[in-house]
Amino acid sequence: MALKKSNKPLEKSTDYTLELIAQGAESKLYLVDGKIIKHRLKKSYRIKEIDEPLRKHRTKSEASMLRRASNLINVPKIISVTDDKITMEYIDAPVLRDIMSIVSSEVLSKVGKTVAKLHENNLIHGDLTTSNMLVKDNRVFLIDFGLAEVKDSFEAKAVDLHLLKQAIESKHYNEYTHAWSLIKASYEKNYSKGALVIDRLKLVETRGRYKSKSL
Amino acid sequence: MICIGIESTAHTFGVGIVTEDKILANVKESYRPTTGGIHPREASDFLAGIASKVIDEAVTKAGIKYDDIDLVAFSRSPGIGHCLRVGSVAARTLSLELNKPLIGVNHCIAHVEIGRRMTGMNDPVVLYTSGANTQVIAYQGGKYRVFAETLDMGVGNFIDSFARLANIPFPGGPKIEQMALKGKYVQLPYVVKGMDISLTGILTNLKSKLSVNKIDDLCYSLQETVFAMLVEVSERALAHCQKKELLLAGGVAANKRLREMCKIMCDERDAKFDVPAMEYCVDNGAMIADLGLKMHKAGIKTPITIDQSQRTDEVSVLWR
Numbered sequence: 001m002a003l004k005k006s007n008k009p010l011e012k013s014t015d016y017t018l019e020l021i022a023q024g025a026e027s028k029l030y031l032v033d034g035k036i037i038k039h040r041l042k043k044s045y046r047i048k049e050i051d052e053p054l055r056k057h058r059t060k061s062e063a064s065m066l067r068r069a070s071n072l073i074n075v076p077k078i079i080s081v082t083d084d085k086i087t088m089e090y091i092d093a094p095v096l097r098d099i100m101s102i103v104s105s106e107v108l109s110k111v112g113k114t115v116a117k118l119h120e121n122n123l124i125h126g127d128l129t130t131s132n133m134l135v136k137d138n139r140v141f142l143i144d145f146g147l148a149e150v151k152d153s154f155e156a157k158a159v160d161l162h163l164l165k166q167a168i169e170s171k172h173y174n175e176y177t178h179a180w181s182l183i184k185a186s187y188e189k190n191y192s193k194g195a196l197v198i199d200r201l202k203l204v205e206t207r208g209r210y211k212s213k214s215l
Numbered sequence: 216m217i218c219i220g221i222e223s224t225a226h227t228f229g230v231g232i233v234t235e236d237k238i239l240a241n242v243k244e245s246y247r248p249t250t251g252g253i254h255p256r257e258a259s260d261f262l263a264g265i266a267s268k269v270i271d272e273a274v275t276k277a278g279i280k281y282d283d284i285d286l287v288a289f290s291r292s293p294g295i296g297h298c299l300r301v302g303s304v305a306a307r308t309l310s311l312e313l314n315k316p317l318i319g320v321n322h323c324i325a326h327v328e329i330g331r332r333m334t335g336m337n338d339p340v341v342l343y344t345s346g347a348n349t350q351v352i353a354y355q356g357g358k359y360r361v362f363a364e365t366l367d368m369g370v371g372n373f374i375d376s377f378a379r380l381a382n383i384p385f386p387g388g389p390k391i392e393q394m395a396l397k398g399k400y401v402q403l404p405y406v407v408k409g410m411d412i413s414l415t416g417i418l419t420n421l422k423s424k425l426s427v428n429k430i431d432d433l434c435y436s437l438q439e440t441v442f443a444m445l446v447e448v449s450e451r452a453l454a455h456c457q458k459k460e461l462l463l464a465g466g467v468a469a470n471k472r473l474r475e476m477c478k479i480m481c482d483e484r485d486a487k488f489d490v491p492a493m494e495y496c497v498d499n500g501a502m503i504a505d506l507g508l509k510m511h512k513a514g515i516k517t518p519i520t521i522d523q524s525q526r527t528d529e530v531s532v533l534w535r
Contacts, residue, residue: 025447025454044483045476046443049400126409147409 026058026146031090035079038062038086056083058146065123065148072117074141091143093136100130100172100179108179110140112186115161118142120191122152128164130171154193158200161187165201217279218286218511219309220504221270223302224294224322225347226253228262230273231501232284233508239277241494241501244269247385252375259297266305273500284313288507291319291517292525294347299521307519319517320506322498323527324359326464327352328509329502333491336460342449342477345465345498346371349412349445350527351452354535358528362455363410363448370441370467373414377437380422381430391434392470398435401428405440410451412444442473446480453486460487468496509534 018030018037030037040055063081066088070077077089096103096111111133118125125132126147134141149156164183169176188194217239222229229243246261248254274281289306290299303319310317327341340362341352349370351363368376371388378387383394403420406413417440421433449461461481467473468490481488495502510517513534 025451043443043447043480045446045479047400047439049402050405050439050443054405 034090036076036088036090038088040084042084052083059084059086062086062145062148065145065150068121068150069118069123069142069145069148072121072123073114074139075145076141076143091134091136091141093134093141095131096133096135096140097130097171099135100168100175103135104138105182107135107138107140108182109186110138112183113190114140114142115164115183116187116190116194119157119160119187119194119197122150124149124151124156124160126160128160129167154197154200155204157197158204161197161201162204216285216508216512217277217283218288218504218508219270219273219284220288220290220320220500220502220507221302221306221309222290222322222325222498222500222503223262223266223298223305224290224498225298226258227498228266228269228302229498229500229503230269231499231504232273232277232279233501233504235508238501238505239279240273241499242269242273242276243499251379252372253295255295255297258295259301262298262301266301270305270309281313284309284315286316286318286507286511287313288318288320288503288511290322290325290503291520292321292522294322294521294523296521296523299523303519303521316511317519318507318511318515319519319521320503320510321525321527321530322503323348323350323352324530324532325502325506326496327359327462328506329495329499330462330464330491332505333495334462334489336462336487336489338458339460339462339487339489340449340452340456340458341462341464342445343464344370344445344467344473346375348465351410351449352527353452353456353458354532355456358530358532360528361526362452363412366408366411366413367415368418370414370445371465373418373441374437374467376418377421377433380418381425381433383430388467388470391438392472394431395435395438395472398429398431398433400439401432401436403436403440405444407444407447410448412441412448414441417441438470438472442470442476445473446476449477450480450484453484459485460489463488463490464496466497469493 018032020028021031022029027038027040040059043051063078063086066075066078069075076091079087127144132144165180168179217234220231226246227243231241232239244265246258287306287310289302306317326343343350343352347369349365350361352359353362375387383390404416406416424433461477463477474490478488515533
């Protein structure tokens with residue numbers, strides 16, 4: 001999910017002053033009291049019987065993926081979870097997308113290592129883009145586990161990597177060759193079966209469907 | 216410039232005659248199987264049998280003579296091979312006989328382009344859902360990219376398959392829509408995988424419920440579930456591409472509930488929503504003529520052979 005910076009400064013609720021900091025197709029992100037609240041929005045086009053259980057399921061699943069990941073890599077800490085909201089730690093840091101051209105090689109290697117650690121534990125992120133990575137003090141934080149799942153499959157991991165590669169190639173054309181080689185090397189180094197996933201990635205890339213589908 | 220377009224990707228033989236600013240004729244005839252789905256050979260036999268009649272009808276309706284035609288367009292991809300060949304042979308014959316250029320177009324893109332033409336939308340995200348195809352398409356970087364897609368069957372095909380399982384007579388879509396009005400919700404799987412949707416599991420689930428649940432309830436629940444999935448991935452595409460218009464196309468666009476759900480979603484995010492008249496949503500010749508004309512004027516030349524499986528994003532959009 002691509003999160004768009006919102007220009008709307010303040011939204012009043014009864015308890016807090018909420019600052020809307022980002023909005024995607026599915027949810028809104030608020031900054032409250034130094035914490036982030038991710039609210040999965042009600043969709044009126046869906047009937048209640050579908051909408052409510054779905055949002056609850058996805059919120060719980062995202063929280064559970066985030067918890068799993070927290071043992072492996074840097075992610076925001078979860079503070080509380082309700083049926084449609086996850087409250088988590090606010091990490092005051094730029095997204096990789098905005099600093100790609102000035103970021104150090106060390107950080108890029110850490111991106112590869114972060115994905116390697118996830119995949120080693122069969123966690124598929126599902127939306128690996130430079131907008132979903134925060135960089136703070138040379139550390140890489142991964143965010144937005146809304147599409148994450150547990151899957152022990154080279155195919156799923158290769159597709160996950162493919163998304164990242166495509167995201168870098170299309171958004172960061174100038175840094176692509178350098179950045180991808182560092183990320184790939186670090187991925188292979190930090191995941192014993194990494195080379196097999198890279199092999200699978202080559203296969204995925206020969207399929208036109210994947211090639212042209214994700215821009 | 217007058218362009219004649221021939222559509223024959225599946226069960227419809229459609230002939231449209233258009234100029235840059237007018238649609239002079241749009242006539243069609245469709246094969247209807249007595250039982251089951253589309254049988255490729257029977258469908259193509261039917262199309263071959265009526266082809267020249269439908270072409271004649273279009274020319275008469277347009278009020279032109281064959282000699283007035285400047286360009287011949289046909290749907291060359293994607294579709295059922297047997298059927299595509301009928302249209303391509305008819306188009307080649309016309310082209311040779313009239314000594315006019317021939318151009319082959321992509322059927323899915325034709326749906327998008329006629330939708331833009333009829334609604335006046337400039338840069339929409341398109342939810343194109345028909346029998347065989349279900350895609351969310353948007354223009355980016357010189358091509359129509361597929362942002363979401365069914366992983367298995369098209370929504371129209373899914374609805375027809377359910378109708379056959381439930382002994383609902385052809386055409387199933389409108390009857391299911393009617394019965395859904397009296398239905399209540401029973402739980403079905405909701406299958407959105409990232410940006411894509413999958414339908415075969417829902418069909419299997421519905422099949423197992425046929426002997427247990429009321430048919431009205433199943434019709435209601437399948438519409439609510441599957442259409443919500445479509446609208447969800449369309450919304451994701453709108454957000455991702457930061458576009459502000461949603462266009463509905465394909466035969467399933469006839470469904471009022473699907474239209475209503477699209478409208479609600481668009482209203483909530485300040486986007487525009489529109490659907491062209493149904494004759495331009497279903498398979499038709501006018502859309503083939505329209506795209507053929509645009510491509511020809513952009514200087515594009517195409518092979519005269521068919522391509523059953525060309526993908527939407529393989530075509531360079533040089534006319535926009």
